[in-house]
Amino acid sequence: MTNAPWAARDEAAREIERRVGLRAERDALLAAHTTMRVGGPADLLVTVRDRFTLRGVVRLAQSKGWPLRILGRGSNVVVSDAGIRGIVLLNRSADVTIDAASATLSADSGLSMAKLSTLAAETGLTGAEFTLAIPGNLGGAIWANAGAHGGEMSQILQRVVIMRPDGSEEELGPDALNLSYRHSRFKEAIGRGEVILGATLLLRRGEPAKIKAQLEEIRRWRREHQPLGIPSAGSVFKNPPEGPSAGALIEAAGLKGRALGGAEISAMHANWILNRSGATAAEIRGLHDLCIREVQARAGITLTSEIQFIGEEPA
Ligand SMILES: Cc1cc2nc3c(=O)[nH]c(=O)nc-3n(C[C@H](O)[C@H](O)[C@H](O)COP(=O)(O)OP(=O)(O)OC[C@H]3O[C@@H](n4cnc5c(N)ncnc54)[C@H](O)[C@@H]3O)c2cc1C
Numbered sequence: 001m002t003n004a005p006w007a008a009r010d011e012a013a014r015e016i017e018r019r020v021g022l023r024a025e026r027d028a029l030l031a032a033h034t035t036m037r038v039g040g041p042a043d044l045l046v047t048v049r050d051r052f053t054l055r056g057v058v059r060l061a062q063s064k065g066w067p068l069r070i071l072g073r074g075s076n077v078v079v080s081d082a083g084i085r086g087i088v089l090l091n092r093s094a095d096v097t098i099d100a101a102s103a104t105l106s107a108d109s110g111l112s113m114a115k116l117s118t119l120a121a122e123t124g125l126t127g128a129e130f131t132l133a134i135p136g137n138l139g140g141a142i143w144a145n146a147g148a149h150g151g152e153m154s155q156i157l158q159r160v161v162i163m164r165p166d167g168s169e170e171e172l173g174p175d176a177l178n179l180s181y182r183h184s185r186f187k188e189a190i191g192r193g194e195v196i197l198g199a200t201l202l203l204r205r206g207e208p209a210k211i212k213a214q215l216e217e218i219r220r221w222r223r224e225h226q227p228l229g230i231p232s233a234g235s236v237f238k239n240p241p242e243g244p245s246a247g248a249l250i251e252a253a254g255l256k257g258r259a260l261g262g263a264e265i266s267a268m269h270a271n272w273i274l275n276r277s278g279a280t281a282a283e284i285r286g287l288h289d290l291c292i293r294e295v296q297a298r299a300g301i302t303l304t305s306e307i308q309f310i311g312e313e314p315a
Contacts, residue, residue: 006043006085012066013044016087020056022046024087030079030311033071033090035135037231038281039079039311042088051108051197054093058195059167061087069310070195072140073112076233078288080311081281091139093197098123104158106200109139113146116201121215126206127156129214133222135234139196143186144306145179149218154179158202165193182238182306227268231275236288237303246295246303247271253294260286285309 005027006012013024024046030039048054061068067086071077091110098105100123107116117132130151134141142160145153157179160172178185185191222228237246250256250270257267262279265287266272273287292303 006067008064008066009043012061012064012087015060015064016044016046016057019060020053022048022053022057028088030071030074030083030088033088034074034077034079034233035231036074036078036233036281036284037275038081038279038284039074040081040083040281042084042086044087045090046087047090047092048110049092049094051093051095054089054091054108054110054195054197055163057087057089058163062165062167070139072110072137073135075134075136076140076144076306077308077310078233078281078284080309080313082312082314084311091137094137098125100124100205103203103205104200105203106198107138108198109137109142109196111138113137113141117215120201120203121208121211124206124208124211125203126211126214127151127203128201129211129218132215132218138199142177142196142199143184144182145177145184146182149221152179156201156203158200160199161197163195163197169197225269227266227272227274230266232266232272233307235271235306236273237271237291238306240301240303243301244299245271249295249299249301249303250291253291253298255287255291255294258287258290260290263287265291281309281311 016022016024024044027041028045029041031037046057069084070089070091072091093108093110096107103125105120113131113134113136117128120128130149133148134146141153157174163169239245247270255265256270258265261283262277263283264274264276266274273284295301295303
């Protein structure tokens, strides 16, 4: 049984086209817009390519009280098989300004991290090399306080421009972002409904050859240690504050390689769940819940999710 489409969608599609000049796609499958390659339809999918239209769609939705979910690259989410009601906004707003003298990079939140790391390297700026490992965009990386290879967004964020649910905008410094291990204010009640429009990163002048070598090393490490090329959302659970890593705990619980339908706990890295062949979101969820139950039973440790399950439950 499928859920009925959202009642206001025809009006919303008309208004988005009339006021912002963008076409909203009906029933677009979100599997195509997430790295896990699962997820049912969005009532309306709108892609924005600049900050002006990003603001326009968010303001319109806020003023009308329409449900809106912003997605970057969909690399940290599992969208339910029933999909998402309301508007899904795909953020591809990606203007960048780099000032080599002050070693700052300012960008819209839809800039991909891969592009960001390359641009910084080309300008001879160091500090952002780790972002090459993160297949998301700047907004998603700030939301997650993403990190890898000893680097983390909290180390380089100078300020973030947000839009509040009432349409007002504000610039926030790092102290206001509540950044800690894979956590930010945007995961808390205070930041709910806030949209990240852009950010400025403070980097350092570096030696181009060293930066290039560091990027190469990150590429090599990832190829050797991560099951790349198979749909996933990266690490599923946070590493517990003390004790073994989430991957080691899942492996010790005997779950490495366990399959459910088309989903599989990676045999290479037990903290990754892979979409091996046409998995459903329910199957991914099933393996995720199994890991929590078994690790709790065997090690007495409660795993907490790094990935986010979003969308409607089936009717
Ligand atoms: C192969 C692979 C490897 C990975 N490796 C790493 C890694 O090494 N380190 C790491 O930290 N993560 C890693 N990840 C996870 C993921 O890439 C990061 O969490 C990334 O920062 C998510 O960005 P995104 O644009 O894809 O966000 P999405 O998944 O699109 O969104 C995540 C959440 O952020 C919200 N959001 C997105 N944009 C905005 C915005 N502009 N304003 C407000 N809210 C917003 C969304 O609504 C959603 O709730 C990996 C994922 C994969 C698939």
